[in-house]
Amino acid sequence: RLLSRAGIPGCLSSHFSIIFKLENTYLGIGPAAHSFDGKTRQWNIAHHLKYRKGVSLGRDFYEMETPSKKERFHDYLLTRLRTTRGIDLRYLQKNFTEFYPSFYKKFVRYLDTDLLEGKNNIFHLSEEGMFQSDAIIMELMRR
Incomplete structure (x- = not known):
């Protein structure tokens, strides 16, 4: 059960629950997705066209910080x-x-x-x- 992602038991969002599979390490794919590798936190560009362009041109399409x-x-x-x-x-x-x-x-x-x-x-x-x-x-x- 998630406060921000409410759902019926058995029908909970699987895309969000993957965040908790590996002791808080997770990979976010797509615009505005967030990732954490255990040391650094990354978040992808939110605008879908800018994200797509960055990926296709091999440019940075995310920002990063070390919490x-x-x-x-x-x-x-x-x-x-x-x-x-x-x-x-x-x-x-x-x-x-x-x-x-x-x-x-x-x-x-x-x-x-x-x-x-x-x-x-x-x-x-x-x-x-x-x-x-x-x-x-x-x-x-x-x-």
Whole structure:
């Protein structure tokens, strides 16, 4: 389930769910598509004619940046909490050790609410939590 890509169970968008297949590495194909190789983030030119021309002429058709570790932590929360795939607390603790203690202190306050669902250290926003997702995620990202 995705807040921005709602769908009937069994009929969810497969083009978007591929983003989450390889621990947040993904390849975007086409105009305005986004990619992340684990280190750099790329996004293709949005205008379809400029994109097509860039590809056919072998010119740059994308822009690129290298997100900081903090930005990658925020991206993980933003992209995973809003899906049924959820966030894995073990993954966060292992890969974002400097942000985890502060995050976890805020996170545990939500465990006794109806805003999160989860088991085996993997949590996602509940249906009720989706309505408050921006506020919840902003609070969890605050240091």
